[in-house]
Amino acid sequence: MNEFEKSVQSKRNDAVDSAVGFVVSFGFFTTLFAIATVIHFLAQ
Numbered sequence: 001m002n003e004f005e006k007s008v009q010s011k012r013n014d015a016v017d018s019a020v021g022f023v024v025s026f027g028f029f030t031t032l033f034a035i036a037t038v039i040h041f042l043a044q
């Protein structure tokens with residue numbers, strides 16, 4: 001067995017980390033889109 005497989009630093013599920021990263025980035029870009037849409041309508 002590989003040395004790194006014996007001493008794992010984190011035993012968390014990678015799918016959970018991937019889902020959190022996706023939700024955070026999706027929320028960030030959704031917030032940017034909402035702010036840009038509000039500014040667009042206020043500028044008219």
